[in-house]
Amino acid sequence: KEDAAGEISGSGNVLYNIANNYLTVYSGLIHARTAIITSHTASASEYFLAVTGVPTEIEFNATLFGEGQVLVVKDESGAASSGNPITLNASASQTMDGESTAYIESPYGSVLLYSNGINWFIY
16 A cells, blocks of 8 residues: 555565655565566566576566566576577567567576567577
8 A cells, every 4th residue: 555655565675655656665576487488478577587498598578568568588497599599589570670580599598578569689
């Protein structure tokens, strides 16, 4: 619940500033981590896609994600290479920075993606 002080659920550690529309968290933040060892379809409930086995493929459907939603793909195995890539596939006619496919081909490499609800963008 939100009270006059802007606290959420009565905790002074999580504050929402109504006047300026921002959230302050005075503690650690835990993001959802999904371990991936085989082909996978990304879900809007995920944040970190931790690839523990390569080669593997991950499909991304931007229409299932909120505008501005972010995903992180990380090679936790340390085995990604041009011969054993992590393949990131945009769904249907969607793109990732204008391409249908992107790759992670370096050990412990990572990619940060965000969706505009139509396509994906790498940053």
